[in-house]
Amino acid sequence: DTEVTQTPKHLVMGMTNKKSLKCEQHMGHRAMYWYKQKAKKPPELMFVYSYEKLSINESVPSRFSPECPNSSLLNLHLHALQPEDSALYLCASSPPGRDQETQYFGPGTRLLVL
Amino acid sequence: AQKVTQAQTEISVVEKEDVTLDCVYETRDTTYYLFWYKQPPSGELVFLIRRNSFDEQNEISGRYSWNFQKSTSSFNFTITASQVVDSAVYFCALSEARGTSYGKLTFGQGTILTVHP
Numbered sequence: 001d002t003e004v005t006q007t008p009k010h011l012v013m014g015m016t017n018k019k020s021l022k023c024e025q026h027m028g029h030r031a032m033y034w035y036k037q038k039a040k041k042p043p044e045l046m047f048v049y050s051y052e053k054l055s056i057n058e059s060v061p062s063r064f065s066p067e068c069p070n071s072s073l074l075n076l077h078l079h080a081l082q083p084e085d086s087a088l089y090l091c092a093s094s095p096p097g098r099d100q101e102t103q104y105f106g107p108g109t110r111l112l113v114l
Numbered sequence: 115a116q117k118v119t120q121a122q123t124e125i126s127v128v129e130k131e132d133v134t135l136d137c138v139y140e141t142r143d144t145t146y147y148l149f150w151y152k153q154p155p156s157g158e159l160v161f162l163i164r165r166n167s168f169d170e171q172n173e174i175s176g177r178y179s180w181n182f183q184k185s186t187s188s189f190n191f192t193i194t195a196s197q198v199v200d201s202a203v204y205f206c207a208l209s210e211a212r213g214t215s216y217g218k219l220t221f222g223q224g225t226i227l228t229v230h231p
Binding site: 040041042043045048056088090092099101102103104105106107108110 | 147149151156157158159160161164205209218219221222223224
């Protein structure tokens, strides 16, 4: 298995809903990342998990809550989002060792907050 | 602070033309990594190449080639004989070497490439 998968592909939610985004990889990668990407902009880093511990939080609002239950799975829990949170959410992972700087991305979840 | 500049916001070419995407970077690190990613309309960021700061060899992969020049802090990407399937947003990115810890990518603003039939 040589890919990062993300579910769901699309998500529409109201501002009072609670939802979760899921990311999985089975490549033995030990770092996983969440990015947010607005239209016509580059991805912006949100969180980094290294060996299942949160190592970077880029001052993301608390309505976004990451979780890394094991080395293959990364979740992003969403609660009380705002319309401006509508974006493409990308997950990525990096292998250990010499290639650790390379990030491999999933297909993303397109989120619309109404 | 690190910075990546892709001065070309949009490029439009006709199929079979060659096209070069420019990337200029700034960093104070002596060890760093440069990347190119392709983002087709589907949204997934596809990794194309990684180059470390000690390796200035140019690279060719099929119709793709990369020219890394430390003297001008540039890492340009050329597509030869472009095809409609090359239409996408292309991002250049920079990562500092962080030893055993995982770091962050600094992306350029991206170049939208449209290849017309």
